[in-house]
Amino acid sequence: MKTMNKIQTAAAGLAVVLAMSACGGAATGTSETEVRKTQNTRDVSEGVQPDAAAVALLPESYKAKGELTVAMDLSSPPMTFLAEDNTTPIGVNPDLARLVAKKLGLKLKFENTAFDTIVPGIDGGRYDFTATTMSATEERLKVMDMINYLKGGSAVAVAKDNPLKLTNDSLCGKNIAVTKGSTQQLKHLPNVSKWTCEEKGQPAINAITLPNVQEALTQLDSKRVDGVFYDASALAWANDQQPNHFTILEPRMDTRTNTNVAMGVKKGSPLTPALQKAIQSVLETPEYKESLEYWGLGESAITEAAIR
Numbered sequence: 001m002k003t004m005n006k007i008q009t010a011a012a013g014l015a016v017v018l019a020m021s022a023c024g025g026a027a028t029g030t031s032e033t034e035v036r037k038t039q040n041t042r043d044v045s046e047g048v049q050p051d052a053a054a055v056a057l058l059p060e061s062y063k064a065k066g067e068l069t070v071a072m073d074l075s076s077p078p079m080t081f082l083a084e085d086n087t088t089p090i091g092v093n094p095d096l097a098r099l100v101a102k103k104l105g106l107k108l109k110f111e112n113t114a115f116d117t118i119v120p121g122i123d124g125g126r127y128d129f130t131a132t133t134m135s136a137t138e139e140r141l142k143v144m145d146m147i148n149y150l151k152g153g154s155a156v157a158v159a160k161d162n163p164l165k166l167t168n169d170s171l172c173g174k175n176i177a178v179t180k181g182s183t184q185q186l187k188h189l190p191n192v193s194k195w196t197c198e199e200k201g202q203p204a205i206n207a208i209t210l211p212n213v214q215e216a217l218t219q220l221d222s223k224r225v226d227g228v229f230y231d232a233s234a235l236a237w238a239n240d241q242q243p244n245h246f247t248i249l250e251p252r253m254d255t256r257t258n259t260n261v262a263m264g265v266k267k268g269s270p271l272t273p274a275l276q277k278a279i280q281s282v283l284e285t286p287e288y289k290e291s292l293e294y295w296g297l298g299e300s301a302i303t304e305a306a307i308r
Helices: 006-011 032-039 052-056 060-065 092-103 115-123 183-196 213-221 232-241 272-283 286-294
Strands: 067-072 107-112 129-134 144-151 154-159 175-179 206-210 227-231 246-248 260-266
Touching: 052 272, 067 092, 067 115, 092 107, 092 129, 092 144, 092 272, 092 286, 115 129, 115 144, 115 260, 144 272, 154 183, 154 213, 154 232, 175 183, 175 213, 183 206, 183 227, 206 213, 213 227, 213 232, 213 246, 227 232, 232 246, 260 272, 272 286
Parallel strands: 067 107, 067 129, 175 206, 175 227
Antiparallel strands: 129 260, 144 260, 154 227, 154 246
16 A cells, blocks of 8 residues: 555544555545645744733743743644644644743744653653643642643544444443543543443443544444544544544533643743733734634633633
8 A cells, every 4th residue: 555645644643544545645525625724834823922921920041041842742633733744733732832932922842742741741841831632630730730721522433324323321331442641531431431321320431542543543443442532623623534434423522521621831830820821811812713713613712711
């Protein structure tokens, strides 16, 4: 089989890599608009000016360095992935991280790293902050200050046309894939299993932990798992990029939790006040809503950068 073309490679960050026809031409079902998005390396922060109040809170060591390092797992469109050039970070999170850096008057350095290594990296001082669609769990809050920047949500993908007739409330005893280190693995699936199944005398949902969502969707396509529990926006993107491989259950899963996602910085860091002020400033810009609308997430906007 030939090597996947660039469009498919960009889409593969969340598209179903599967054992499919990956030979030449654009990915089947990929629209011109979607192709342009994978090619578009625009910088939404161009022309955005620093926020004086945020800069005033910035520790002198950061001002002297002139740069922030942000950790991201660049494998989850439309939130965080690489453009077709295989170099430029694009998506909602890169857009917003660039805006935050501009509000602080600093340059931004991206570090592409596996999701489950980000929190230890922040705690160990390898990265200044993270913006990678991460929610504030009790475990994360032990080592990080977390600042809300948009609303998230989770959904379940099942086999095309849902032959098992699954619903969010009928996953008991089913093999449901989650990704290692994700909120779905650490918090949401255990809780959903408890109140929809175990407390009603039904068998627990069987969580199948996999390294990334590409592998999870591949196993769904080959019927080795019954569903994939993941970020709703990312599943929607994958479905757009590779249609007719799976069905997303509606509505989104009710996890009985706050669905806000947050940027993270080492707990008690002197950077926290400046970062919070910069994020709040970003939420008030037209570029914030422009980015969310561009990536199909207009309903995810929030107005308060609350510290958790």
